Amino acid sequence: MKKDKSEKINRIILIGILFVQVIFMIFYCDMKKGFFVDEVWSYGLANSYYHAQLEDNNSLENVKISSELFKKYLTVDEGKNFKFGSVVNNQMHDAHPPLFYMVLHSVSSLFTGTFSKWFGLIPNIIYFVIVMFLLLKISQCVSDNNIFFIAVQVLYGFSIGAINSVTYIRMYMLLTLWCLLFLLENIYLYQKEKLKLSNYILLGIATLGGMYTHFFFIIFAFIRQFY
Secondary structure (H helix, E strand, O other): OHHHHHHHHHHHHHHHHHHHHHHHHHHHHHHOOOOOHHHHHHHHHHHOOOOOOOOOOOOOOOOOOOHHHHHHHHOOOOOOOOOHHHHHHHHOOOOOOOHHHHHHHHHHHOOOOOOOOHHHHHHHHHHHHHHHHHHHHHHHHHOOOHHHHHHHHHHHHOOHHHHHHHHOOOOHHHHHHHHHHHHHHHHHHHHOOOOOHHHHHHHHHHHHHHHOOOOHHHHHHHHHOOO
């Protein structure tokens, strides 16, 4: 009975910490004013209809970029909603797999002709919540100390790395999610005598998700095979 009460209190503490962290992230997202050039490419590659660059010849020399041209590049045109073939095509002219851009395009498609930083930030906040859950699960595989669980949640959740990953509208928060899910399921492979079908499914999802988010994931997954 005492143990159950203690676990309930710890669960409330962890939920409370996560709630504060989400508010913390929303605060930093709200303060975001400018965009790094790669964030601009995120929107353009996700939403520009079969047009990866602002100009067909990929050259911006002596080109006058009007506000209308720029808006058209960053937003989804009427009737061009959920055109994932365009997203894949644009990424064939870039360097990254398309999953992150597909998500950004999906959110943008709900608001035709509109640009907002929140189209990229809200998915990142959702990824962050899932990442914190995965970190807790990984922590529980390493230790049974509640102080350790809380320390891990606090040290990462309030870190500059976490803030940057959430507020930077690129694929790195999503990549963190896939890496941690991949790590968790591999830990289960070593620790559990018998795995459920869901473990293998989640491992497959993490592998495919990671590979379709960033090519760095392949290096991460490859190195894991030697341990």
